[in-house]
Amino acid sequence: MDGRVILSKAQARAAAYAGLHEAKAARFPFPIEGRIPNFIGAEAAAQRLRQLPEYQAAQGVKVNPDAPQLPVRAMVLRDGKTLYMPSPRLRGAFIRIRPERVPPGQERLAASLSHCGKYGEELTLKALAEIIRAADEPPIGLIVVGSAAVAPTGARAGKGEGYADMEYSILQELGLPHVPIATTVHPAQIVPDIAVDAHDLPVDYIITPTETIATKTCLPKPGRIAWELLDPGDLETMPVLRELRELKWEELSTRDLLAHGLDVLFVGINPGRKSASVGHNFAGPGNHFWRLLHEAGFTPRKLAPHEEDELLRYGVGITNIVSRASRGEHELTWEELVAGAAGLREKVRRFRPRVVVLLGKNVYRAYAGLSRSAAVEWGVQPAPTLEGVIDFVAPNPSARSTVPYETRLNLFRLLRRL
Incomplete structure (x- = not known):
């Protein structure tokens, strides 16, 4: 141990805000607390950034939309480089401003939040992915x-909402390789060290008005998005994440809803495209x-898919025999169902639901170890696959099912009475 003080991100922010006030270096917008603080000397820091070989070699630069980086954004355009900006709070996608679309002398105006839409174009994630894929150089x-605060180790604290980290992971999902990360700050924002999480974005360069610090950080940059760590509400507040899931749906899946002692565990065949996307x-x-x-009668009202966690309150769980998403059952092989059945039986052994409901005859056949052509009737099966757990077979609830809705409803009502 070298005796270095390691601050929490909250402590680091508080120290940086206090330092800016003490140095009388904070500037509009106020209050600086709770935001990326603007500082006296931001223009000089931008000019120092210009000296980085990585900046000089870059064809395009992505810059956050906050006030202290406005001089950087204007400089990027003035230097004939393409500027990429994320929309604030990731409500939209990315904005691309090409320098040829900005008349000389209007770079600062074009780079401002209030006018960037006039000079730039909003890129869908699909369009940005195609740009990345087609380019010889990133x-x-x-x-x-x-x-808000940064440490010589490369550890960084933003304003606490994780947008910079998320933006970097989105670019990773779209195929951008790891690229250098720089931040422009006032010296008062530099703290000894900051405790960070695995998904936090470290910086390679700290640029102040008077100094360039190459952190040579050992901290890893985040990779692709850890979807399982996101709050369900994130998809609602950040539409760009919904767009990304739609773009990458074949690589995604849905979560199991499992708990010990469930009354009923529903087993689907696999997630469809829409389910994987959302x-x-x-x-x-x-x-x-x-x-x-x-x-x-399982729920007091009709729940929406995003309310699925509420099912556990009613003793109901959900899983799938195959986790891979597809456009339909026809894209799955029998071998996939058989392989998935082994994992499903293990889940049932572990969580011991009273009833396991196999949504589809092939789902049941694979789970029970039957042949693909074995005769199966709807409802309770004569012998349990696992002792003490009732097997119940019901049709797939998909709108494309050929089984009449009334038949399916009667089976669900029968299940409810068990």
Whole structure:
């Protein structure tokens, strides 16, 4: 141990804000607390950033939309480079401003939040992915982030909402390789060290008005998005994440809803495209699962897919025999179902639901170790696959099911009475 003080991110922010006030270096917008603070000398820090070889070599630079980095954004355009800006709070996608679209002398105006839309274009994630894929060199060669506080180790604290970290992971998802990260700050924002998490974005360069610090950080840059760590509300507040899930749906899945001692565990065949895109079970257009649950008496009202966690309160869980998402059952092989059945049986052994409901005859056949052509009837099966757990077979709740809705509802009502 070298005796270095390691601050929490909250402590680091507080120290930086206090330091800016003490140095009388804070400037509009006020209050600086709770934001990336603007500081006297931001223009000089931008000019020092210009000396970085990585900046000089970059064809395009991504810069955060906060006030202290406005001089950087204007400089990027003035230097004939393409400017990429994330929309504030990731409400939209990324804005690209090409220098040829900005008349000389209007760079600062074009780089401002209030006017960037006039000079730039909003890129969908699909369009940005195509730009990245088609380029011989990374179209974004340097990323400049704002910081509330930063340490010589490369550890950084933003304003506490994680947008810079998320933006970097989104670019990773779209195929951008790891690129250098720089931040422009006042010296008062530099603290000894900061405790960070695995998903936090470290910086390679700290640029102040008077000094360039190459951190040579040992901290790893975040990779792709850890979807399982996101709060379900993030998809609602950051539409760009929904767009990304739609773009990457084949690589995604849904979460299991499992708990010990469930009354009923529903087992689907696998997530469909819509469910994988939004991250919630049975979310496909017209899927009847949530309606069936309500009308059969499992829930007091019809839940929406994003409310799926509430099912655990009613003793109901959800899983799938195959976790891979697909456009339909026809894209799955029998071998996949058989392989998935082994894991499903292990889940049932571990969590011991009273009833396991196999949504589809092939789901049951694989789970029970039957042949693909074995005769199966709807409802309770004569012999349990696992002792002490009732096997119940019901049709797939998909809107494309050929089984009439009334038949499916009657089976759900029968299940409810067990």
